[in-house]
Amino acid sequence: xxxxxxxxxxxxxxxxxxxxxxxxxxxxxxxxxxxxxxxxxxxxxxxxxxxxxxxxxxxxxxxxxxxxxxxxxxxxxxxxxxxxxxxxxxxxxxxxxxxxxxxxxxxxxxxxxxxxxxxxxxxxxxxxxxxxxxxxxxxxxxxxxxxxxxxxxxxxxxxxxxxxxxxxxxxxxxxxxxxxxxxxxxxxxxxxxxxxxxxxxxxxxxxxxxxxxxxxxxxxxxxxxxxxxxxxxxxxxxxxxxxxxxxxxxxxxxxxxxxxxxxxxxxxxxxxxxxxxxxxxxxxxx
Amino acid sequence: xxxxxxxxxxxxxxxxxxxxxxxxxxxxxxxxxxxxxxxxxxxxxxxxxxxxxxxxxxxxxxxxxxxxxxxxxxxxxxxxxxxxxxxxxxxxxxxxxxxxxxxxxxxxxxxxxxxxxxxxxxxxxxxxxxxxxxxxxxxxxxxxxxxxxxxxxxxxxxxxxxxxxxxxxxxxxxxxxxxxxxxxxxxxxxxxxxxxxxxxxxxxxxxxxxxxxxxxxxxx
Amino acid sequence: xxxxxxxxxxxxxxxxxxxxxxxxxxxxxxxxxxxxxxxxxxxxxxxxxxxxxxxxxxxxxxxxxxxxxxxxxxxxxxxxxxxxxxxxxxxxxxxxxxxxxxxxxxxxxxxxxxxxxxxxxxxxxxxxxxxxxxxxxxxxxxxxxxxxxxxxxxxxxxxxxxxxxxxxxxxxxxxxxxxxxxxxxxxxxxxxxxxxxxxxxxxxxxxxxxxxxxxxxxxx
Numbered sequence: 001x002x003x004x005x006x007x008x009x010x011x012x013x014x015x016x017x018x019x020x021x022x023x024x025x026x027x028x029x030x031x032x033x034x035x036x037x038x039x040x041x042x043x044x045x046x047x048x049x050x051x052x053x054x055x056x057x058x059x060x061x062x063x064x065x066x067x068x069x070x071x072x073x074x075x076x077x078x079x080x081x082x083x084x085x086x087x088x089x090x091x092x093x094x095x096x097x098x099x100x101x102x103x104x105x106x107x108x109x110x111x112x113x114x115x116x117x118x119x120x121x122x123x124x125x126x127x128x129x130x131x132x133x134x135x136x137x138x139x140x141x142x143x144x145x146x147x148x149x150x151x152x153x154x155x156x157x158x159x160x161x162x163x164x165x166x167x168x169x170x171x172x173x174x175x176x177x178x179x180x181x182x183x184x185x186x187x188x189x190x191x192x193x194x195x196x197x198x199x200x201x202x203x204x205x206x207x208x209x210x211x212x213x214x215x216x217x218x219x220x221x222x223x224x225x226x227x228x229x230x231x232x233x234x235x236x237x238x239x240x241x242x243x244x245x246x247x248x249x250x251x252x253x254x255x256x257x258x259x260x261x262x263x264x265x266x267x268x269x270x271x272x273x274x275x276x277x278x279x280x281x282x283x284x285x286x
Numbered sequence: 287x288x289x290x291x292x293x294x295x296x297x298x299x300x301x302x303x304x305x306x307x308x309x310x311x312x313x314x315x316x317x318x319x320x321x322x323x324x325x326x327x328x329x330x331x332x333x334x335x336x337x338x339x340x341x342x343x344x345x346x347x348x349x350x351x352x353x354x355x356x357x358x359x360x361x362x363x364x365x366x367x368x369x370x371x372x373x374x375x376x377x378x379x380x381x382x383x384x385x386x387x388x389x390x391x392x393x394x395x396x397x398x399x400x401x402x403x404x405x406x407x408x409x410x411x412x413x414x415x416x417x418x419x420x421x422x423x424x425x426x427x428x429x430x431x432x433x434x435x436x437x438x439x440x441x442x443x444x445x446x447x448x449x450x451x452x453x454x455x456x457x458x459x460x461x462x463x464x465x466x467x468x469x470x471x472x473x474x475x476x477x478x479x480x481x482x483x484x485x486x487x488x489x490x491x492x493x494x495x496x497x498x499x500x501x502x503x504x505x506x
Numbered sequence: 507x508x509x510x511x512x513x514x515x516x517x518x519x520x521x522x523x524x525x526x527x528x529x530x531x532x533x534x535x536x537x538x539x540x541x542x543x544x545x546x547x548x549x550x551x552x553x554x555x556x557x558x559x560x561x562x563x564x565x566x567x568x569x570x571x572x573x574x575x576x577x578x579x580x581x582x583x584x585x586x587x588x589x590x591x592x593x594x595x596x597x598x599x600x601x602x603x604x605x606x607x608x609x610x611x612x613x614x615x616x617x618x619x620x621x622x623x624x625x626x627x628x629x630x631x632x633x634x635x636x637x638x639x640x641x642x643x644x645x646x647x648x649x650x651x652x653x654x655x656x657x658x659x660x661x662x663x664x665x666x667x668x669x670x671x672x673x674x675x676x677x678x679x680x681x682x683x684x685x686x687x688x689x690x691x692x693x694x695x696x697x698x699x700x701x702x703x704x705x706x707x708x709x710x711x712x713x714x715x716x717x718x719x720x721x722x723x724x725x726x
Contacts, residue, residue: 105691202589472580484565490568
């Protein structure tokens, strides 16, 4: 059972080679994955969906379009719409666990067919395509009422101001673009509620929420504990958010199907009705 | 500071369902890890470089990178590599299974090598075949050495399942997070979550301690 | 996956390493310093105090570090009005976890020192304190080093949990980067490699210490 100490140094050198080999193997495997990743769908994802029998939707959370119960069940305006879309396509609906930080990546790696409730931004448009928007929201700086650091929009653009953002979220993009001098901290996989708690607990000075939807919910939940800039109903001039469905770049067939789906509901008034069911403000894109 | 524990009863079923998922992930991962760990241990002992070096690389890789990364990697990268979709539960179980296999591999190896060489010699003298030697002489004794650290490793596995929350698996931690967001009562919910983890993991800790005492080999 | 696309951003990731190391070092120091008295109290069987220490150790050993971090982050401000930074919260939470593990490691090491040594100390007229400090601990150290190194490796990996409360260490920076360049696969792989680079030396050290400790106790 005794092991010769002299053997160790030989094994040590051998291990360094092994390390190098391992790293090389890892890199090689990584590159191989590049070859294996699904290229832009030639015939479009519609065919795939029908063959699979399931429509896969990213399970991001954006109140109140798509929300999740502790049981895991999804509910909300977009959840119902997705159900209708799946019915129209003649397939089942499946929500796949997702966060905003991986929403776009999931489309390009084929983990899901589409992402609902996503803001159209130039940066995202480089990587994915969007349907026609069905809603428009704007960003508003949200601050605790007693926070003296910020009394105007300009006040927020200083290094002493700490923004809490959801990594990969639209609000993060606004925050960074409109307030480049401020300090930003990023939460991976967080939701707006968590950001609200961040600001509420004083761990962050500000966060960007959208008006009129989330602001309305925040006011409902927290009353006047927060103040908003420019104001609760007036959004910033930066990066307004048309909300749309995101799907794989170049898949025009799917995009058309989504657009038809949305237009039909706009015309019939179903869009309006659905939103009124889940919230109170009027902000639907005509 | 007001605590409202009444909410807790309402949400307890969800928490328990989450605990169930936690146990399920632990079970699947433990099964994978045990089988794979044994393979790794034997590969490393075999003395043939073509077996032992890949095993070594595997073990070092999985032991040195955070399980969190491994889980996310399994959820997003592996499906691309194998062309087969993995849901959160599968990705988490597979990732943790492969991760813990690395630790168990080392533990099994130490166990097998810890059996005195004289035992092997005695078996040889008695004319036992290689397989029989392993089955009747080495493995039973190795088991004594292996059980305590292996049980501790299962404890660590159970704790690591909390990381599956990062890819949305509805295990105990994730459910707890969802509930505490919905109820704005993090203290009550998170405390309950911690207590539930304690309740399911403590028996394993006790078993480990018990085994350690009973199987203690003098002089080790 | 094209990993060359993320290599230019390597500096951004590297900037997270100091924090990763700070979390690891801070938690380790704090945890280890508090672990020694806990181990001694546990062995000495002081009424009531030992029970509290045991409860602390068992609780932190059986519950996930992730839960400790989330709990501390959300509950401490509410419960004690303590507005601690995320970094402090992570270090404290991981220190508590480490203290439990190290306490067990110390205990095992101390108890492994043969009773004969203590008896010799008593014969020589040394006080309990002197026996502990001059006889038992120096010998226990050899047994403690390897598991301690392993615990440090674990700690370094657990530091990645700080990402979930937005501490800009390595993992968090990986998250930020991947949401900016839309390449989570490549970024994740790079981050994994960086963690490997950080922990592998420690893992090697642990392995070397393990071999040395086996040799050290051969004569007893």
